[in-house]
Amino acid sequence: MANFSLSPAQEQLIEEIRQVAAERIAPVVRELDEGDDHFDFRPAQALAEHNLLTPTIPRAYGGRGLDYFSTALLLEELGATCAGVATVVTTNIHAAGPVILAGTEHQKKTFLPLLASPEPHLAAFALTEPEAGSDIGAMSALAACEGGVWKINGVKDFVINGGIAHFTTVFATTDPQNKRAGMMAFLLPSGVPGLKVGAVRNKMGIRYARTVQLIMKDTLVQDELVIGRKGGAYLLLMQTFDRGRALAGAVGVGIARAAFEFALRYSKERRQFGRPIFSQQAISFTLAELQTKIESARLLVWKACWLIDNDLDYTMASSMAKIAGSQVAQEATAAAMDILGGRGYLKGCPVEKLLRDARVMSLIEGTNHIQKAVIASQL
Amino acid sequence: MGYKSIGRQLQLAREEAGYSQEQLAAKIGCSQSTLSNYEKGKRRIYLAQLEKIAEILNKPIEYFLRPADYHRGEPESQSGEPGNQSSPAPKKKDTSYQANLLPILNMPGEDQGEKTALEQNLLRLFQSLSPAGQILVINFVTWLKEREVGCNGEF
Ligand SMILES: Cc1cc2nc3c(=O)[nH]c(=O)nc-3n(C[C@H](O)[C@H](O)[C@H](O)COP(=O)(O)OP(=O)(O)OC[C@H]3O[C@@H](n4cnc5c(N)ncnc54)[C@H](O)[C@@H]3O)c2cc1C
Numbered sequence: 272m273a274n275f276s277l278s279p280a281q282e283q284l285i286e287e288i289r290q291v292a293a294e295r296i297a298p299v300v301r302e303l304d305e306g307d308d309h310f311d312f313r314p315a316q317a318l319a320e321h322n323l324l325t326p327t328i329p330r331a332y333g334g335r336g337l338d339y340f341s342t343a344l345l346l347e348e349l350g351a352t353c354a355g356v357a358t359v360v361t362t363n364i365h366a367a368g369p370v371i372l373a374g375t376e377h378q379k380k381t382f383l384p385l386l387a388s389p390e391p392h393l394a395a396f397a398l399t400e401p402e403a404g405s406d407i408g409a410m411s412a413l414a415a416c417e418g419g420v421w422k423i424n425g426v427k428d429f430v431i432n433g434g435i436a437h438f439t440t441v442f443a444t445t446d447p448q449n450k451r452a453g454m455m456a457f458l459l460p461s462g463v464p465g466l467k468v469g470a471v472r473n474k475m476g477i478r479y480a481r482t483v484q485l486i487m488k489d490t491l492v493q494d495e496l497v498i499g500r501k502g503g504a505y506l507l508l509m510q511t512f513d514r515g516r517a518l519a520g521a522v523g524v525g526i527a528r529a530a531f532e533f534a535l536r537y538s539k540e541r542r543q544f545g546r547p548i549f550s551q552q553a554i555s556f557t558l559a560e561l562q563t564k565i566e567s568a569r570l571l572v573w574k575a576c577w578l579i580d581n582d583l584d585y586t587m588a589s590s591m592a593k594i595a596g597s598q599v600a601q602e603a604t605a606a607a608m609d610i611l612g613g614r615g616y617l618k619g620c621p622v623e624k625l626l627r628d629a630r631v632m633s634l635i636e637g638t639n640h641i642q643k644a645v646i647a648s649q650l
Numbered sequence: 651m652g653y654k655s656i657g658r659q660l661q662l663a664r665e666e667a668g669y670s671q672e673q674l675a676a677k678i679g680c681s682q683s684t685l686s687n688y689e690k691g692k693r694r695i696y697l698a699q700l701e702k703i704a705e706i707l708n709k710p711i712e713y714f715l716r717p718a719d720y721h722r723g724e725p726e727s728q729s730g731e732p733g734n735q736s737s738p739a740p741k742k743k744d745t746s747y748q749a750n751l752l753p754i755l756n757m758p759g760e761d762q763g764e765k766t767a768l769e770q771n772l773l774r775l776f777q778s779l780s781p782a783g784q785i786l787v788i789n790f791v792t793w794l795k796e797r798e799v800g801c802n803g804e805f
């Protein structure tokens with residue numbers, strides 16, 4: 272592992288995504304930040320054309336087959352361009368995760384190629400409920416099997432890509448007394464009867480990532496759409512989280528990098544007291560510290576992804592990467608706003624959007640408190 | 651917390667099947683220390699690995715996932731993201747005869763097969779004891795069981 276240079280293929284991937292981001296995403300970022308209710312397919316379309324909308328889909332199913340390390344490189348670039356777009360991609364990766372890990376061949380052939388097609392297809396991941404956030408054991412969405420068909424009733428909240436996804440990976444319980452062993456994962460194709468979109472969540476940041484409530488009322492799901500074997504969904508969920516968190520860290524690193532680069536440029540151009548503000552140690556040391564923290568967080572993300580790709584124990588590393596990435600995103604955007612002075616606080620200034628986007632990073636994919644609990648449980 | 655309880659069930663099933671950690675680790679293709687960490691809940695076991703173990707130990711996956719106190723019919727406390735490490739609020743210990751007997755009376759169905767001569771003998775002796783004596787035996791067996799499975803005060 273002690274090799275910190277990227278391979279030519281990884282360098283090329285970064286070039287490719289930087290080009291897509293600069294030509295097809297960056298020009299529309301401000302528009303994307305405006306509305307939560309309508310979904311603008313242009314960025315998703317651009318990524319789909321490069322088979323990067325769900326980059327972890329295995330090649331056997333038409334995907335790009337990127338490993339987690341390369342996926343983290345991609346997500347750092349997307350995070351630096353628009354964290355909302357990056358979050359749509361991580362949600363697709365999340366939703367596809369259980370199918371890749373434990374889906375039947377039929378499920379894989381039906382759902383994975385969709386996410387790898389040159390048309391933008393989205394997937395959603397529905398776990399959180401109004402009364403079950405960090406405490407997924409409080410889940411109350413109920414699944415009951417009647418004659419080989421499952422009936423699901425319950426409400427899911429904060430579902431990114433909800434209502435515009437081609438399928439939703441939904442978690443429900445068969446046994447309220449015993450939610451871990453009773454937990455089940457289902458694939459709900461779009462348009463399945465009884466699945467309705469509730470409130471559209473009007474968010475402070477990552478506004479491109481459309482986020483809704485999903486209501487399941489007697490939603491019928493065929494038995495062949497159960498993911499993994501009975502009793503195994505809890506373990507699938509944890510594995511999906513453990514992988515996803517490293518990627519959330521990568522998005523945080525991207526946000527931090529964008530804020531840092533913007534503030535650095537500005538500090539060298541902005542003159543006060545007859546010289547660039549960068550010449551003040553208060554500014555240059557802040558930037559030096561940020562650079563150090565960004566690099567540290569990136570290395571944690573890389574390490575976690577390397578462990579995932581090598582099937583080594585990655586739980587703790589992934590939580591550490593998520594904490595580090597989200598913290599540096601919040602710290603860098605706040606510091607960048609200070610460096611920009613009043614201009615940084617104006618709508619339309621990229622740092623203002625970055626700061627709002629960064630704020631959610633300690634909440635999603637399991638709050639940072641929960642990450643600390645994960646780490647502590649392994650000490 | 652999820653993984654400590656999964657680990658305990660794993661240790662229980664392994665010991666029941668008569669495997670040492672080394673033997674089971676060799677069978678599933680991991681190191682003894684990895685298996686030991688699974689059992690202590692210090693490393694998360696994932697579905698594919700648990701499926702292998704479940705097959706070798708001849709148990710359904712659900713066996714490992716249900717809380718150790720499932721037979722008591724209590725909802726699992728904070729089983730969510732492992733975060734949920736906090737143990738339930740300490741309950742006042744109920745020392746009544748009924749309360750002490752409850753865990754045994756509600757043992758899961760799978761334990762209710764034909765009784766061996768030793769078990770029958772034990773039951774006869776147990777039944778001949780005074781209620782206070784029976785409580786003592788239950789407390790001792792519970793203590794022994796907790797020691798065997800490395801209880802961490804989760805239930
Ligand atoms: C923008 C956005 C997008 C999201 N997208 C999705 C999605 O696509 N799919 C999905 O299923 N979910 C999604 N979520 C939900 C997200 O995962 C939850 O918000 C998160 O898990 C926290 O749950 P909660 O909001 O209910 O907070 P709560 O669980 O109520 O937590 C409130 C506070 O208490 C703390 N806390 C709770 N329990 C503990 C504990 N045991 N130890 C220490 N601190 C604790 C938390 O850290 C937090 O600070 C999204 C959320 C947001 C904001």
